[in-house]
Amino acid sequence: MPRKVRGSDVQGLVFFLAVIIHGCGLPILGSRQSSAIGSGRYRADVWADNWLALYSGTSLVGEDSFPITTERSFNAETIFFDAELPLALNLVAKDFKENDTGLEYIGKPNQQVGDGGVILQVTDTQTGKVVAVTDGKTRCLVIHRAPLRPACASLKNPSLDDCGATVGEEPPGWKLPSFNVTSWPEAKVYSEADVGVKDGYLAIKWNRSAKLVWSGDLKQDNTILCRVPVVTSIP
Template structure:
């Protein structure tokens, strides 16, 4: 069977138009799957995708408003007891969000944070096995106000005490390893043992270093950070190394 030049031209034009009509997303590279192989959880509640607001049923003589933004996850203890943890799982890719919450407590109030940056395993890396394999970077900011008066009680800064509990990898070259493993010298981790009662009011944190303050340029806060009016005294804090420090504990005390 033979085709005329006009017939061939018409067929090629139809094919070209079919490709141009296909959605661009169908050709885009899909993001890597979540580390646990599960679909990301749905967005948090609250007044927007980047801010979760809640009222916590707790006891005390004083009503307090807490506001926190963390890359990537936190758990907060007040006076030694768990109060709230990040509403978005740390296993969620790009789990950036802010939390605003009301609670009641008594003074003095001991604030104890467990901060975590996402790490796929103990090498401290993320997106392992993809072209995006890298060390992540952390950062946190928090402030607490008297709910009745609006007065600032405390905000994260160099007067808080923070200790790095897990650091990895040992060397930046681990980022380029084809099969990174924590048993490798350049991918090894350093862990600091912390007593189980580190969040208790009676715990002596005087030997802990002061929090390391980092600039917004270095932390690059996003997705929820600008949903909160931060007091000028509130600073972005973490361990000394934003990339290698993956688990950080921080404490502060409000006398009232």
């Protein structure tokens, strides 16, 4: 006659099987599995003329330690940060301007239209591999352009009416990884001579793939938003 199976025997068998399955690394039905792909620690080296802020997705991970109002600020920054994978990198970069005319040093002998430029490289601290750089595949949107009439820089007291400007807002949600930036123009790559690199730029050993970039106009475009592509590793 078959032995009657008791509830305690069933519970014991279930527990035994659960231990075996867990030991083999198999998921237990009904258990909650983590949806995160993983996380990592990164080092970002960045230089800008004149100011920048770096975001991992929507989280600010670092910005220029000198205010944008600092005259002739050409320092580099090294930023360490932790981030969930997949990594999404966003930059806000600004060239200094005294007001919406886009001019620098207004009322001084060196009154002029300024120029921008930014370079970034991000390294996975565990593998030592560079996983992101600014280059021609970076996409940037201009949200402040001025002066529209650069000749206003020669006026003694230039006004916004003299110079003209196009001023926009940051698109809502643009830092989200899901935000589609394919309609944004690709960044333009500039030479060291174009940008006039100095100071902090010279203190960083840049990966050969990292490029100085900006929008299509190095002088008139003052504020840009950029999405920096991320890869597994860069030679």
